[in-house]
Amino acid sequence: MDVMIEKAITVGSSNVEIGEALAERARTALTELAAKYFGRITTGSVHFGREGMDYRCTTHMQCGAIPMMSAEASHKDPYVALAVAADKLGKQLRRAKRELHDSKVGHGPKGMPEVSR
Secondary structure, eight states: OOHHHHHHEEEEEESOOOOHHHHHHHHHHHHHHHHHHTSSOSEEEEEEEEETTEEEEEEEEEOTTSOOEEEEEEESSHHHHHHHHHHHHHHHHHHHHHHHHHTSTTBOGGGOBOOOO
16 A cells, blocks of 8 residues: 555554454545545544444545545444445545536536526
């Protein structure tokens, strides 16, 4: 993995022992989301914790000039919690990209060109 990406994405935990495989999967998930929607990640973090029997995964990510996006999920398996949180984050990024596209000059709602009168 790229050294710049490792510095941009932090993975941590409280009261949970996470292995290197889970930390690497978290970095990969955020990197793939950033590449899919905005190209490059500015900063990101993933945090794992325990809540009773479940693992809670909290993700934060910023790409370029868009505001910080956050998502969290809990599940009995930390990998599933990460996947659900990443899906929620992806949905937010997709909507942010659509808003940026729609707000450009010459585009109306849903990317349709405006009709001049």
